[in-house]
Amino acid sequence: DAGVIQSPRHEVTEMGQEVTLRCKPISGHDYLFWYRQTMMRGLELLIYFNNNVPIDDSGMPEDRFSAKMPNASFSTLKIQPSEPRDSAVYFCASAAAGANVLTFGAGSRLTVL
Amino acid sequence: AQKITQTQPGMFVQEKEAVTLDCTYDTSDPSYGLFWYKQPSSGEMIFLIYQGSYDQQNATEGRYSLNFQKARKSANLVISASQLGDSAMYFCAMSPTNAGNNRKLIWGLGTSLAVNP
Numbered sequence: 437d438a439g440v441i442q443s444p445r446h447e448v449t450e451m452g453q454e455v456t457l458r459c460k461p462i463s464g465h466d467y468l469f470w471y472r473q474t475m476m477r478g479l480e481l482l483i484y485f486n487n488n489v490p491i492d493d494s495g496m497p498e499d500r501f502s503a504k505m506p507n508a509s510f511s512t513l514k515i516q517p518s519e520p521r522d523s524a525v526y527f528c529a530s531a532a533a534g535a536n537v538l539t540f541g542a543g544s545r546l547t548v549l
Numbered sequence: 550a551q552k553i554t555q556t557q558p559g560m561f562v563q564e565k566e567a568v569t570l571d572c573t574y575d576t577s578d579p580s581y582g583l584f585w586y587k588q589p590s591s592g593e594m595i596f597l598i599y600q601g602s603y604d605q606q607n608a609t610e611g612r613y614s615l616n617f618q619k620a621r622k623s624a625n626l627v628i629s630a631s632q633l634g635d636s637a638m639y640f641c642a643m644s645p646t647n648a649g650n651n652r653k654l655i656w657g658l659g660t661s662l663a664v665n666p
Contacts, residue, residue: 467652478656478659479640481653481654484653486652527594529594531652536599536601536644536646537584537596537599538596538654540595541593542592543593543594
């Protein structure tokens with residue numbers, strides 16, 4: 437398996453623009469997680485899904501953030517409109533139903549100017 | 550409230566020596582899991598080792614071992630025979646293991662390890 441695949445790896449955009457981050461989890465994994473990592477706040481869980489259904493979105497910072505998982509092999513995290521404080525590395529991770537370990541993607545580094 | 554504390558922001562170790570990275574945790578859950586992840590400068594998060602709260606023995610994975618002291622609520626990572634490639638950030642994390650659909654991990658802020666040649 438190719439692991440968790442995220443795109444884009446790097447994104448530079450201007451304030452106010454829409455940003456869409458994409459994730460393909462490991463095939464057969466039932467859980468998908470979106471994390472944000474910054475120097476100030478460390479790793480923050482934004483939202484996670486089980487079998488494509490959002491389970492906990494309490495970490496989503498505000499209405500500008502939305503996440504979808506239309507099928508078992510694809511998820512998006514959208515920021516609209518983006519702000520400079522959204523600059524961070526966004527990780528997607530997936531996990532199997534019976535396993536404790538999360539497998540992370542390589543991350544998407546977002547810079548909002 | 551659940552919490553993970555990593556008190557060492559930065560650590561140095563000489564190549565080929567052993568190093569211990571500290572992690573203490575706080576939880577009221579009777580069943581939980583403890584994890585260590587490594588994040589090299591390239592940015593990816595790499596799983597290293599897992600310890601279940603009811604595991605009788607300390608977990609080991611190659612050069613990594615987890616010194617689990619349940620009464621003290623500590624889960625220190627021990628890296629033996631350090632290599633230059635071990636230079637990275639190391640994160641300790643915890644999750645409940647008997648909480649149905651709850652798969653939220655609580656993360657520490659990390660320890661930066663530098664291995665000197």
